[in-house]
Amino acid sequence: MLEGTQSTGALVMLWVFVAAPFVALLAAVPVAWGWGLSVLDTALLVGGYLVAIAGVTVGFHRHLTHGSFKAVRPLRIALAVAGSFAIEGAPTKWVADHRRHHAFTDRDGDPHSPWRYGTSVGALAKGLLYAHCGWLLNQEITNKARFAPDLVADRDIRIVDRLFAPLLALSLLAPAAIGGLVTGSWTGALTGFFWGGLVRMALLHHVTWSVNSICHVVGERPFASKDKATNFWPLALLSFGESWHNSHHADPTGARHGVLRGQLDPAARLIWLFERFGWVRDVRWPDPARLAAKRITT
Template sequence: MSAVLTARPPEPVEPATPVNAPKPLLAAPQSRLAIAVLWLFVLVPFAALAAAVPVAWGWGMSPLDATMAVVAYLISGFGIAAGYHRYFTHGSFKAPRWLRVTLAVAGSLAIEGSPTQWVADHRRHHAFADREGDPHSPWRYGASIGALVKGLFFAHVGWLFNREVSNRDRFAPDLVADRDLRVVDRLFLPLVLVSVFAPALIGGLATMSWAGALTGFFWGSLVRIALLHHVTWSVNSICHVVGDRPFTSKDKATNFWPLAILSFGESWHNLHHADPTCARHGVLRGQIDPAGRLIWIFEKLGWATDVRWPDAGRLAAKTITR
C-alpha cells in the first residue's frame, strides 16, 4: 500500500516556516454571521438537554429514539476521539484512505467544526497549553477563584465565540494539502444537516407520524448533540483544573474519571498531554478507554498500522513518584 494511502499526520508541533516568511498564529476573524450560528448550535441543543429529564418523565423515549441517539452519539463521538483527535491531530496510527475519509466524515457529524479547523485549534492548544496562545485554557485570567470561574466558562464554551481563528496553514498544513480532507471540509455544512435532520426523518418514516419525527429530532439530534458537545468541552475546561496528575506534563492537564466513558477515554487527559501521540490515553489499571479499544480493533482487522501504543519506558520516565 502506498504512503499516500497510509499517511500519518505529523506530530503536534508547530510546522517549521522560513524565518523571513513566518505564518501568523491566527487567520481572519470569524464573521458575525458565524458567531450567530454558533450561538444557535450551542443554545438550542443545550435547552433540549436541560429539558430532557422532565420531557422523558412526562412524554417518554421510544426504543427507536434511544437507538438513534446512542448510535449517533457513538458514530460522532468515536469520529472525534479516534478520528479528529488521535489520528488526524496526533498521528497515533496509520490508516488506509477509506478509513481516513470515514473518520473525517464521522467526526464532522459531531458538529464541532470541520476536520482541518478542529485539528488546527487542537494543535495550537498543545503548542501553547495553558500559556498565552492557548485557544481555550481555563487559566487564561489567573489562578484566583474568581479568575478561575471566569476561565472555566471561557475554556468550556466562551472561546468558541472568540473571533480569533487558528491559522490552518500554520497548524494543519498536512490537512490543508490533503485533497480528500479539502472535500470533507467543503461538505461540512451538508454533513451538519444530515446529523441534525436524519433522526427526525427516520423517526417520522418509521412511525409514519409527525410525533415520531419530533421525538426523533429531540432525542437523536438535540439531546445527543448537546451531550457530546458538553462532554468534549469539559475536557478543555474541567480536565485542566480538576482531577489527578500521575504523569508529568508541561501544563495543568488532569485525569477526570467520571467522564471516561462518555468522552471515549479522552478525559484521561493528563497522560495525553504527557505523551500526546499515544493511541491509548487510559494506560493505568482500571482506566476505560473506548477510543483506544476501537483503534485496537482497527489494528486486529488490519485497518490500522504502526499504532503508537504505550511504551513502558516512556511511562516510567513520566510517572510522578509520590
C-alpha cells in the same frame, strides 16, 4: 498564528449551536417524564452519539491531530465524516485549534485554557466558562496553514471540509427522518430530531468541552507534563477515554490515553479492533519505559 476573525453571521450561528442544544438538554428530563422515551429514540440518541464521539476521538483527535496511527484511505475518510457529525467544526479547523492548544497549553496562545484570567476563585470560574464554550465565540481563527498544513494539502480532507454544512444538516435531520419513517408519524420525526439530533449533540458537546475545562482544573496528575492537564475518571466512558487528559498530555501521540490499570479507554479499544482488521497500521501504543520515566512518584 491567527488568520482573521469570524464574521457576524458565523458568530450568530455559533450562538445557535451552543445555546439551542443546551436548552434541549435541560428540557430532556421533563420531556422524558411527560412523553416517555421510546426504544427508537434511545437507539437514535445512543447510536448517533457513538458514531460522532468515535469520529472525534479516534478520527479528529488521535488520527488526524496526533498521528497515533495510519489508516487506510476509506477509513480515514469515514472517520473524518463521522467526526463532522459531532458538529464541532470541519476537520481541518478542529485539528488546527487542537494543535495550537498543545503548542501553548495553559499559556498565552492556548485557545481554551481555563487559567487565562488568573488563579483566584473568580478568575478561575470565568476561565472555566471560557474554556468550556466561551472560546468558541472568540473572533480569532487559528491559522490552518501553520497548524494543519498536512490537512490543507490533503484532497480528501479538503472535500470533507467543504461538505461540513451538508454533513451538519444530515447529522440533525437523519434522526428525524428515521423517526418519522419508522413510526409513520410527525411525532416520531419530532422526537427523533429532539433525542437523536439536539440532545445527542448537546450531550456530546458538553462532554468534549469538559475535557477542555474540567480536565485542566480538577483531577489527578500521575504523569509529568508542562501544563495543568488532569485525569478525570467520571468522564472516561462518555468521553471515550479522552478524560485521561494528563496521560495524553504526557504522551500526546499515544493511541491509548488510559494507560494505567483499570482506566477504560473505548477509543483505544476501537483502534485495536481496526488494527486487528488490518485497517490501521503503525499504531503508537504506550511504551512502558517512556511512561515510567514520566511517572510522578509520591
